[in-house]
Amino acid sequence: MTIDLTPPTKPTLGTCYYPEQWPKEQWQNDAHQMVELGLTWVRIAEFSWGVLEPTPGELCWQWLDEAIDVLGQAGLKVVLGTPSATPPRWMLDKWPDMLATDNSGHARKFGSRRHYCFSHLGYREESVRMAALMAKRYGNNPYVQAWQVDNEYGCHDTTYSYSDAAKRGFRVWLQQNYANINVLNEAWGNVFWSMQYNNFEQIELPNATVTEANPAHHMAYRRFSSDQVCDFNLAQVQAIKTFSKAPVSHNFMGRITDFDHAAMAQNLDFVTWDSYPLGFLEDRVNATSEHQRQYDRQGDPDFQAFHHDLYRGVGNGRWWVMEQQPGPVNWAPYNPAPLAGMVRLWSWEALAHGAEAVCYFRWRQAPFAQEQMHSGLLRPDSSLAPCYAEICQLAQEIECFPISKGKADVALVFDYTAQWAWEIQPHAANTSYFDLVFDCYKALRKQGLSVDVLPPSALETQEVCDQYKVLWAPGLMHMTQCLKDILVHAKGHVVWGPRSAAKTQDMAIPVPLPPNIDSLKVTVHSCESLRPDRPIALDQGGYVINYRELLDTNANVIEQTMDGEPVLIQHDKQLYLAAWLDQTCWQRVVKSVCGMANVPTLDMPEGVRCRNTGTHLFWFNYDNKHHDVSEQLLEPGGVLIQ
Ligand code: GAL
Numbered sequence: 001m002t003i004d005l006t007p008p009t010k011p012t013l014g015t016c017y018y019p020e021q022w023p024k025e026q027w028q029n030d031a032h033q034m035v036e037l038g039l040t041w042v043r044i045a046e047f048s049w050g051v052l053e054p055t056p057g058e059l060c061w062q063w064l065d066e067a068i069d070v071l072g073q074a075g076l077k078v079v080l081g082t083p084s085a086t087p088p089r090w091m092l093d094k095w096p097d098m099l100a101t102d103n104s105g106h107a108r109k110f111g112s113r114r115h116y117c118f119s120h121l122g123y124r125e126e127s128v129r130m131a132a133l134m135a136k137r138y139g140n141n142p143y144v145q146a147w148q149v150d151n152e153y154g155c156h157d158t159t160y161s162y163s164d165a166a167k168r169g170f171r172v173w174l175q176q177n178y179a180n181i182n183v184l185n186e187a188w189g190n191v192f193w194s195m196q197y198n199n200f201e202q203i204e205l206p207n208a209t210v211t212e213a214n215p216a217h218h219m220a221y222r223r224f225s226s227d228q229v230c231d232f233n234l235a236q237v238q239a240i241k242t243f244s245k246a247p248v249s250h251n252f253m254g255r256i257t258d259f260d261h262a263a264m265a266q267n268l269d270f271v272t273w274d275s276y277p278l279g280f281l282e283d284r285v286n287a288t289s290e291h292q293r294q295y296d297r298q299g300d301p302d303f304q305a306f307h308h309d310l311y312r313g314v315g316n317g318r319w320w321v322m323e324q325q326p327g328p329v330n331w332a333p334y335n336p337a338p339l340a341g342m343v344r345l346w347s348w349e350a351l352a353h354g355a356e357a358v359c360y361f362r363w364r365q366a367p368f369a370q371e372q373m374h375s376g377l378l379r380p381d382s383s384l385a386p387c388y389a390e391i392c393q394l395a396q397e398i399e400c401f402p403i404s405k406g407k408a409d410v411a412l413v414f415d416y417t418a419q420w421a422w423e424i425q426p427h428a429a430n431t432s433y434f435d436l437v438f439d440c441y442k443a444l445r446k447q448g449l450s451v452d453v454l455p456p457s458a459l460e461t462q463e464v465c466d467q468y469k470v471l472w473a474p475g476l477m478h479m480t481q482c483l484k485d486i487l488v489h490a491k492g493h494v495v496w497g498p499r500s501a502a503k504t505q506d507m508a509i510p511v512p513l514p515p516n517i518d519s520l521k522v523t524v525h526s527c528e529s530l531r532p533d534r535p536i537a538l539d540q541g542g543y544v545i546n547y548r549e550l551l552d553t554n555a556n557v558i559e560q561t562m563d564g565e566p567v568l569i570q571h572d573k574q575l576y577l578a579a580w581l582d583q584t585c586w587q588r589v590v591k592s593v594c595g596m597a598n599v600p601t602l603d604m605p606e607g608v609r610c611r612n613t614g615t616h617l618f619w620f621n622y623d624n625k626h627h628d629v630s631e632q633l634l635e636p637g638g639v640l641i642q
Helices: 024-037 062-073 089-094 121-138 164-177 181-188 215-243 261-265 277-283 289-294 303-314 342-352 387-397 416-424 433-446 481-488 583-596
Strands: 012-016 041-044 077-081 144-148 271-275 319-324 357-360 410-413 451-454 470-473 493-496 522-529 543-553 556-560 566-571 574-577 579-581 608-612 617-621 627-629 632-634 639-641
Touching (some): 012 387, 024 062, 024 387, 041 062, 041 144, 041 357, 062 077, 062 121, 089 121, 121 215, 181 215, 215 416, 261 303, 261 416, 271 303, 277 303, 303 319, 303 342, 303 433, 303 451, 319 342, 342 357, 342 387, 342 617, 342 639, 410 433, 433 451, 433 583, 543 566, 543 583, 556 583, 617 627
Parallel strands (some): 041 077, 077 144, 271 319, 410 451, 410 470, 470 493, 493 574
Antiparallel strands (some): 522 543, 543 579, 566 574, 608 617, 617 639, 627 632
16 A cells, blocks of 8 residues: 545545554454445544653554554554654653643542643643654555544643643743733733733733733733644654654544644644534534523534534645544533434535535444543444444445535634633623524525635735635625735625624724724724623614624615614625624524625525535435425434435
């Protein structure tokens, strides 16, 4: 086998496997059974440091040599994980200060995983040492066809650390980003409350202040923390690339926004993410209990698709699902089993959004330790779990199926720094940038649209921008002049707001007042947040919820409140949305703006979503009822491909 770096033309399937957790005698059977099922990929070793190096410097490769051999000879391609998410216990004896510290100043303990601080340079060196050792040994192994660095950065709330290592790193980062201390004092507005510093060594991390720390201080810390994660990753990527030509990846998560995934993806050959639809619905979607009840065995109809579109957009477009939920998980507040058909539906949906591969977590359920209540493709006794038959069916269905990334008419911008800005200054208990963008995404999907989710860095050229008929850019609290200019000159319609360009890079209100974009003919003169029980009615129906801005404008008013305050205004192809809308209103706005741009919309039945790949039109039924779709009856959990 040689390393193939060209994008594949047909999708593949795989699984996550832990040879070190099973007797050697089982490996061969497992490998053959994987191949028989139709799997191509097997990801291994990402938590194996304890067996690779049981004591400092004692390297035990033999088991991994054999495991790779058994899997490879059976016909599988290996994704080899570097094990830096699980430093062994002795590492703490060597580096007692390597643990991350929580915001009340307590070190997080050994006994699970991800127990390290990204800023600890000693541990960073250790992780690079191990990545280099692995790459040296397996970099030319024909069975190792891809790499995964670490596992799920940010999982278990591990991006932020308030350790001494982080404090040292932060001070260096500040010196690199502000010419001198006076520049920093000025940029942060430290004259307020006498917060001026005399030198960088006086600056602490923004935890444990008496009341809130300066938003500029918080924002700098967020940017710093994100850079630390990216640098940690890059150091391992470089070590691997010194010895191996195989592509390198990392597995992102659902709704983890603490570091800039687009920045990290610049240094990855492809990105992957881990999709747990039922766990997410209970834990991360921020849904009403009625919605949770309705979709408890299917997952939210838009949450997975949003992440597929987001992660397709953050890098070079090449992406996989590295971990697909196969049955009940162990970690959400409630963990039901999926409705029959859903494992196949989730997998097809990923492929319809352009995934090159879908891998299932995990091959066999572990009978011991933390995740024993997490299902796999096999039960602990190797009997087949219900998803097995669905995956078997899927493996046959995807034979000869072309991969297509699709081409959307509408784009939605998602910016990690905007997420941090909203977290730092939400201006209300119920506002979140992620939820704002996701509300917009849901409305687009409920109108039958396929969407490209793009980071601002993807819009750095006018050419990319001009491919879209409508661009939605809600909530971008800080915007670079370059991004503003590109959107102002877009060929398509652009919907800005709310809170567009409302802050400088250092979280101050700019003067002239926002959004300060000539072509928009609008100034936001004030804003307010709303109690959940005090929405504001619009004159065409629906409500403003959570947040709204008050405008000075003489542009054309498309939506307004009952008492005549403008909510959506238009000047030529540029529109400004001055509020957070409920779904009724979002959908009306989507229809009317798409109407202006000649983009056809279609009211989707409850729980039904579609995706146009350019070669095929997919329909997915997330509802627990049958629905008529394109003159065919689609059962709950059903997929229709046209
Ligand atoms: C993921 C993680 C896996 C496993 C899985 C359980 O977040 O990467 O190692 O813990 O969750 O659902």
